Amino acid sequence: MAKPSGSNGDDQSATDMETQKALVDIDSCQNEIDALNEKASEEILLVEQKYNKLRKPFFEKRNEIIMRIPNFWVTAFVNHPQIQLDESEEDCLTHLKKLEVEEFEDIKSGYKINFHFEENPFLKNEVISKEFHLGLSDPLSSSTPINWKEGQDLTKKNGNAKGRKRPHEMGGFFSWFLNNDDPCSDEIAEVIKDDIWPNPLQYYLMELDGGEDEDAEED
Amino acid sequence: MAKPSGSNGDDQSATDMETQKALVDIDSCQNEIDALNEKASEEILLVEQKYNKLRKPFFEKRNEIIMRIPNFWVTAFVNHPQIQLDESEEDCLTHLKKLEVEEFEDIKSGYKINFHFEENPFLKNEVISKEFHLGLSDPLSSSTPINWKEGQDLTKKNGNAKGRKRPHEMGGFFSWFLNNDDPCSDEIAEVIKDDIWPNPLQYYLMELDGGEDEDAEED
Ligand SMILES: [Ca+2]
Ligand SMILES: [Ca+2]
Numbered sequence: 001m002a003k004p005s006g007s008n009g010d011d012q013s014a015t016d017m018e019t020q021k022a023l024v025d026i027d028s029c030q031n032e033i034d035a036l037n038e039k040a041s042e043e044i045l046l047v048e049q050k051y052n053k054l055r056k057p058f059f060e061k062r063n064e065i066i067m068r069i070p071n072f073w074v075t076a077f078v079n080h081p082q083i084q085l086d087e088s089e090e091d092c093l094t095h096l097k098k099l100e101v102e103e104f105e106d107i108k109s110g111y112k113i114n115f116h117f118e119e120n121p122f123l124k125n126e127v128i129s130k131e132f133h134l135g136l137s138d139p140l141s142s143s144t145p146i147n148w149k150e151g152q153d154l155t156k157k158n159g160n161a162k163g164r165k166r167p168h169e170m171g172g173f174f175s176w177f178l179n180n181d182d183p184c185s186d187e188i189a190e191v192i193k194d195d196i197w198p199n200p201l202q203y204y205l206m207e208l209d210g211g212e213d214e215d216a217e218e219d
Numbered sequence: 220m221a222k223p224s225g226s227n228g229d230d231q232s233a234t235d236m237e238t239q240k241a242l243v244d245i246d247s248c249q250n251e252i253d254a255l256n257e258k259a260s261e262e263i264l265l266v267e268q269k270y271n272k273l274r275k276p277f278f279e280k281r282n283e284i285i286m287r288i289p290n291f292w293v294t295a296f297v298n299h300p301q302i303q304l305d306e307s308e309e310d311c312l313t314h315l316k317k318l319e320v321e322e323f324e325d326i327k328s329g330y331k332i333n334f335h336f337e338e339n340p341f342l343k344n345e346v347i348s349k350e351f352h353l354g355l356s357d358p359l360s361s362s363t364p365i366n367w368k369e370g371q372d373l374t375k376k377n378g379n380a381k382g383r384k385r386p387h388e389m390g391g392f393f394s395w396f397l398n399n400d401d402p403c404s405d406e407i408a409e410v411i412k413d414d415i416w417p418n419p420l421q422y423y424l425m426e427l428d429g430g431e432d433e434d435a436e437e438d
């Protein structure tokens with residue numbers, strides 16, 4: 001390691017004192033920079049909160065309109081390249097009438113995804129939620145326990161004989177929903193929050209263009 | 220794929236028209252959300268620009284103070300765990316008197332790192348800069364060509380016999396500086412911009428705590 005220049009003989013203590021004084025000056029300058037950084041972060045958070053509030057009524061209005069379209073959400077999910085549903089999950093999600101993504105007030109701390117179901121043969125729950133608390137020193141996620149109707153537990157139906165061409169990369173929608181092992185790298189949750197929720201229409205419309213999906217089946 | 224309910228018989232065209240109308244309504248709602256997103260981004264950019272301006276005089280003042288401390292920047296660089304310098308590079312960087320990181324006005328588009336040298340046995344340049352233009356469809360970086368003094372080209376001295384215990388993970392400081400093959404994943408540039416520049420004092424002071432570095436050498 002190179003040594004400070006002039007660090008020999010009689011100048012030693014004068015040099016040290018000059019360096020010490022400069023270090024104190026840098027530190028106090030750095031404190032002013034840090035205070036500005038903190039003010040910048042607070043101001044940006046206020047902007048984000050303001051726009052979250054301004055966006056909210058449009059997201060609510062969008063959800064009202066979406067409920068007029070049969071199978072909107074299941075179609076958007078099926079068409080998303082990172083989401084894989086098996087046949088019974090797809091049947092179940094035809095009853096998903098409303099999706100909501102809510103960022104927590106301080107935004108960086110986490111978010112919550114609500115899945116609202118109409119009356120259906122699979123779930124007793126009207127709403128199931130998965131929420132992520134990522135601002136904690138020990139980040140965690142949690143999910144609403146699912147009340148399956150008799151014999152309809154879809155997490156026990158994976159790999160059944162119904163025959164499906166698609167690979168199950170995500171290991172099942174409800175298995176994903178109920179798994180809270182690794183909240184910081186939940187790719188499906190991030191797809192829903194950052195990809196589908198900001199603009200679900202583009203994924204819904206993908207299907208209408210046809211192409212990759214298998215032939216339509218009559219239910 | 221499940222089909223929209225009611226999509227048979229006489230209701231077909233009424234259902235289609237209702238869906239088409241709903242899709243148009245979602246699209247117009249989405250346009251209002253997109254416009255809000257854009258306004259939010261613009262407002263956040265203004266906040267970032269405002270604080271960049273407010274921070275600038277403190278960064279300049281900090282640089283003035285730093286010049287009172289011999290070997291400040293080389294020490295901060297040597298102490299940073301992701302930066303490896305060989306002995307001749309370290310000698311050369313003892314003449315680095317000023318470092319500057321400038322974000323471009325629109326911030327996301329890129330940044331420039333300036334290295335100011337005092338008169339030294341290695342480089343003829345007083346300032347060498349490396350700049351990153353990352354907002355382009357084809358991102359690029361560029362570096363000032365280095366005018367080496369006779370026989371002092373440090374990019375040709377790697378692996379010489381001077382003997383150095385440290386591994387050369389970064390493949391040489393000046394090789395890094397001159398390499399513009401992969402501007403989007405330049406880890407050393409990011410270390411300088413996001414780690415050293417925001418708070419160089421913490422890396423300078425690491426050395427004073429001693430420990431990991433090899434024994435001090437007299438120049
Ligand atoms: Ca899919
Ligand atoms: Ca180091």
Ligand SMILES: [Mg+2]
Nearest residue numbers: 002003290294
């Ligand atoms: Mg030093």
Ligand SMILES: [Mg+2]
Nearest residue numbers: 071075221222
């Ligand atoms: Mg459908």
